[in-house]
Amino acid sequence: MHTRTFRNRHGRGLRGPLLPTGVPRHASRRKIFDRAVLEAYSPLYGIYQKELKNLDIAVDTIPRMRLSADLAVLPDEITADGPVPLGRVIPPAIDTKGNPTRARIVIFRMPIEQRITSSVERHELLTHVLTSLVANYLNIDPRDIDPGFQDL
Incomplete structure (x- = not known):
């Protein structure tokens, strides 16, 4: 049996993904981003x-928080590029069932991916955030961690 490869309708390449989703080498954009965060x-x-x-690390697709429209400066626990949050620290608390929760850093995937054009830029922006x-979280200056740290 001969397997026929199809080209896209403009004749410029194969249709569909390069690797099928079932093979181990296939990685979605979400998995690639999660790996980059780690x-x-x-x-x-x-x-x-x-x-x-x-401290737990989490990735969310978009920021899901309610911020006041008249808020000129975002709180310190939110790292942002202008008015767009890129990540935030959620302190430990008590959930609705009365159980304690751990502190968590949440990275917002879509705002970060919209600001990068390469994997090098993604790594630099994630490192900054x-x-x-x-x-x-540690209540120290970012320059104590990285002396070359500069605000966005």
Whole structure:
């Protein structure tokens, strides 16, 4: 049996994904981003392992928070590019059932992906956002973690 390859309707390439979704090498954009977050976070965790052991890292697609429209400056626990939140620190609290929750850093995938054009830029922006959020969580200046740190 001969397998026929189809080209797209403009004749410029194969139809469909390069790798089928069932093969191990296939990675969705979400998985690639999650891996990039962990790669950017691991040096910080290596330095502050003892202080960060009770901190969770999460990725959300978009910011899901209610901010006042007249808010000129975002709170310190939110790292943003202008008015757009890129990540935030959620302190430990008590959930609706009365159970304690752990502190968490949430990275917002879509706002970050819209600001990058390459994997190098993604790594630099994630490193910047995570450095800012870890510094906020540890209540230290981001320049104590990275002397070359500059605000966005």
